[in-house]
Amino acid sequence: MPLLKGGIIEDDSFLDLEDGASFPEGASVIVSWDRLRQDYALLAADTGRLGVRFPVDSDPATLTPFVSGLQVIALEFAAYTDGRAYSLARVIRTQLGFTGELRATGDVLADQVAFMRQVGFDAFEIRSDYQPLDIWQRTATAMSLTYQPDFVARQGFAPAEIFNKRRYAGS
Amino acid sequence: MYRYDNFDARFVSERTNQFRDQIARRLKGELSEEQFRPLRLMNGVYLQLHAYMLRIAIPYGTLSGAQMHKLADIADRFDRSYGHFTTRQNIQLNWMGLSNIPDILEELASVEMHAIQTSGNCIRNVTTDPYAGAIAGEAEDPRAVAELIRQWSSLHPEFSFLPRKFKVAITASEGDRAAIKVHDVGLQLCENDAGEAGVRVWVGGGLGRTPLIASVIRDWLPLGDLLGYLEALMRVYNRHGRRDNKYKARIKILLQALGLEELTRQVDAEFAKIDHIDPDNVRSELDRIRAFFAPPPLEESADEGTLQSDLAENQAFARWIQNNSVDHKVPGHTIVTISLKPIGGIPGDATSDQMHLIANLATLYSHDEIRTTHEQNIVLPHVRKADLHHLYKALADAGLGTANAGLASDIIACPGLDYCSLATARSIPVAQNISKRLEARENDVGPLKIKISGCINACGHHHVGHIGILGLDKAGKEYYQITLGGSGDENASIGEILGPGFSYDKIDGAVETLVDTYQSIRTGDERFLDTYRRVGADPFKEALYATA
Ligand code: SF4
Numbered sequence: 001m002p003l004l005k006g007g008i009i010e011d012d013s014f015l016d017l018e019d020g021a022s023f024p025e026g027a028s029v030i031v032s033w034d035r036l037r038q039d040y041a042l043l044a045a046d047t048g049r050l051g052v053r054f055p056v057d058s059d060p061a062t063l064t065p066f067v068s069g070l071q072v073i074a075l076e077f078a079a080y081t082d083g084r085a086y087s088l089a090r091v092i093r094t095q096l097g098f099t100g101e102l103r104a105t106g107d108v109l110a111d112q113v114a115f116m117r118q119v120g121f122d123a124f125e126i127r128s129d130y131q132p133l134d135i136w137q138r139t140a141t142a143m144s145l146t147y148q149p150d151f152v153a154r155q156g157f158a159p160a161e162i163f164n165k166r167r168y169a170g171s
Numbered sequence: 172m173y174r175y176d177n178f179d180a181r182f183v184s185e186r187t188n189q190f191r192d193q194i195a196r197r198l199k200g201e202l203s204e205e206q207f208r209p210l211r212l213m214n215g216v217y218l219q220l221h222a223y224m225l226r227i228a229i230p231y232g233t234l235s236g237a238q239m240h241k242l243a244d245i246a247d248r249f250d251r252s253y254g255h256f257t258t259r260q261n262i263q264l265n266w267m268g269l270s271n272i273p274d275i276l277e278e279l280a281s282v283e284m285h286a287i288q289t290s291g292n293c294i295r296n297v298t299t300d301p302y303a304g305a306i307a308g309e310a311e312d313p314r315a316v317a318e319l320i321r322q323w324s325s326l327h328p329e330f331s332f333l334p335r336k337f338k339v340a341i342t343a344s345e346g347d348r349a350a351i352k353v354h355d356v357g358l359q360l361c362e363n364d365a366g367e368a369g370v371r372v373w374v375g376g377g378l379g380r381t382p383l384i385a386s387v388i389r390d391w392l393p394l395g396d397l398l399g400y401l402e403a404l405m406r407v408y409n410r411h412g413r414r415d416n417k418y419k420a421r422i423k424i425l426l427q428a429l430g431l432e433e434l435t436r437q438v439d440a441e442f443a444k445i446d447h448i449d450p451d452n453v454r455s456e457l458d459r460i461r462a463f464f465a466p467p468p469l470e471e472s473a474d475e476g477t478l479q480s481d482l483a484e485n486q487a488f489a490r491w492i493q494n495n496s497v498d499h500k501v502p503g504h505t506i507v508t509i510s511l512k513p514i515g516g517i518p519g520d521a522t523s524d525q526m527h528l529i530a531n532l533a534t535l536y537s538h539d540e541i542r543t544t545h546e547q548n549i550v551l552p553h554v555r556k557a558d559l560h561h562l563y564k565a566l567a568d569a570g571l572g573t574a575n576a577g578l579a580s581d582i583i584a585c586p587g588l589d590y591c592s593l594a595t596a597r598s599i600p601v602a603q604n605i606s607k608r609l610e611a612r613e614n615d616v617g618p619l620k621i622k623i624s625g626c627i628n629a630c631g632h633h634h635v636g637h638i639g640i641l642g643l644d645k646a647g648k649e650y651y652q653i654t655l656g657g658s659g660d661e662n663a664s665i666g667e668i669l670g671p672g673f674s675y676d677k678i679d680g681a682v683e684t685l686v687d688t689y690q691s692i693r694t695g696d697e698r699f700l701d702t703y704r705r706v707g708a709d710p711f712k713e714a715l716y717a718t719a
Contacts, residue, residue: 081332
């Protein structure tokens with residue numbers, strides 16, 4: 001599935017691995033949370049880059065021992081109305097200190113990408129029948145300001161923090 | 172009153188443009204109704220039985236004259252020249268064309284208003300005491316904290332797709348006129364033993380299918396920690412609140428499932444990990460906002476003008492003063508309630524002419540301030556006693572002089588089957604019938620809160636009515652269930668179902684029987700609620716069902 005990342009749409013360089021499926025040595029793969037826990041040592045040794053599909057009803061603290069070995073954490077929106085992944089992303093970035101790719105999968109819509117970026121997502125799996133790239137760009141940058149302290153994307157476009165601006169720049 | 176700075180103004184204007192773009196894409200078919208739905212809801216746009224409805228936010232129920240004029244203009248230009256004030260202190264326009272909405276939002280932005288988060292599964296408009304800043308005995312004006320929360324919760328990236336809507340109410344008084352104990356979160360501003368400003372946090376109250384009174388989750392929290400604490404609490408709810416059944420998705424159900432101790436533990440643990448909100452930043456922002464809520468320059472004065480002789484001469488005026496006014500904290504002034512419950516009228520409706528008049532009177536007599544109340548009335552908070560008679564005459568001439576605040580005909584009713592697509596029964600006509608039936612004796616009956624919902628979702632707050640009425644559907648016929656003994660104040664309680672329901676024709680008569688019963692057994696100056704709490708349901712049951 002195409003991936004929206006860094007403002008462009010690109011092919012996914014990771015292999016989405018089914019449980020039990022084998023992979024060429026040195027490949028970049030994304031595995032299930034179960035498989036990651038079972039085969040972590042093996043996967044860490046044999047893959048090039050490693051990612052995990054982390055279930056949104058799990059406790060993000062359980063990811064802690066794996067964070068340093070992961071390049072991708074993928075969180076699924078089973079429906080765009082299911083907001084759990086927003087909180088998970090926030091925790092993974094701010095409490096687990098994960099700096100790799102945080103990928104939104106599932107029901108990812110253009111009008112929610114701005115919020116997703118603010119909580120820490122930086123890659124978005126998009127169905128090719130969805131809106132063209134210019135709409136994704138427009139919706140992602142529609143709001144140039146945010147009231148919430150420290151809810152800004154770390155790369156690319158980021159809304160300005162109103163409370164900080166008021167306090168430090170004077171308004 | 173709070174005024175937007177450049178940031179607030181730009182924020183609302185960008186939000187309007189964003190929604191204009193979304194509507195255009197919807198109309199071109201680039202967004203499905205399914206994808207569009209949460210976007211329109213977050214901007215206050217509902218699809219009702221007959222048309223789109225726009226719910227405009229009136230943050231913590233405070234309006235200036237110019238803002239009220241603008242609402243009236245919008246009702247004239249884009250709707251049917253009236254508006255409906257809601258139990259969340261907002262206003263709804265019921266007959267909207269979707270393509271007009273961006274222009275309306277632009278009009279609203281021109282007077283520093285919006286419709287953000289008046290709907291949807293997000294943090295809704297924060298409500299408060301309509302007497303805020305005017306009544307004696309407050310810890311501080313709660314609207315400053317309410318404004319802080321309005322800003323912090325606006326387009327919160329993490330909390331815009333919650334399991335369900337989330338309602339916050341705040342009060343700074345011991346006497347609770349904001350019903351904080353039936354909200355998802357209730358905040359009570361109070362000082363700790365050392366005299367520091369802070370807040371007590373209640374959680375898990377609510378009405379709907381599972382009515383519950385809130386519990387205290389934090390006895391006291393310094394105000395600098397408020398936003399961090401709310402973030403922690405919202406995160407626990409967002410992660411663990413149920414999403415499989417929308418009737419079990421509010422935080423009160425999570426509280427029930429986990430128990431207060433465990434929920435408290437989880438929220439505290441999360442709060443301990445939040446370090447990105449600098450309490451100094453919160454305090455400094457709060458101080459900035461507080462300056463906007465400095466009390467108006469009221470002159471302490473014993474001069475009441477001709478008030479006493481006017482009262483003696485004009486009985487209707489005297490009754491209005493008795494029922495619709497409360498002492499202001501500054502001597503010589505009064506807090507006035509303008510009833511939007513004319514006898515036999517639609518609770519909470521006002522015509523655009525009436526709205527213009529209220530705006531003018533507020534400018535003349537109330538330091539340009541207007542409040543909306545969760546009881547669906549209007550308050551002018553700062554009126555000189557010497558001006559009361561002029562004010563009354565102007566209101567009465569426009570059909571706004573009903574002297575029934577807090578009485579039997581001051582009924583809360585949800586839109587019900589006349590507008591709402593979820594309704595199982597009518598509620599407005601029931602309110603109209605009861606109000607006509609009880610009007611003549613209501614002064615004798617005294618304080619009585621009657622609240623009516625047109626379905627189990629309980630938007631009419633029937634669970635906290637002294638007399639609550641719930642409209643249901645039984646085999647295609649409306650019937651109405653009665654609850655007694657509910658209250659939304661500092662001694663909050665959930666009403667108890669009395670017995671079998673009544674048909675549409677019989678319900679107003681049944682309510683009258685309850686009132687008869689109360690009058691025959693009350694002692695001294697007991698209110699209806701006090702009598703019920705003293706004697707219980709039996710005498711009322713007997714009166715209602717013995718003859719059946
Ligand atoms: S209580 Fe039911 S009928 Fe009344 S407004 Fe709410 S959803 Fe509609």
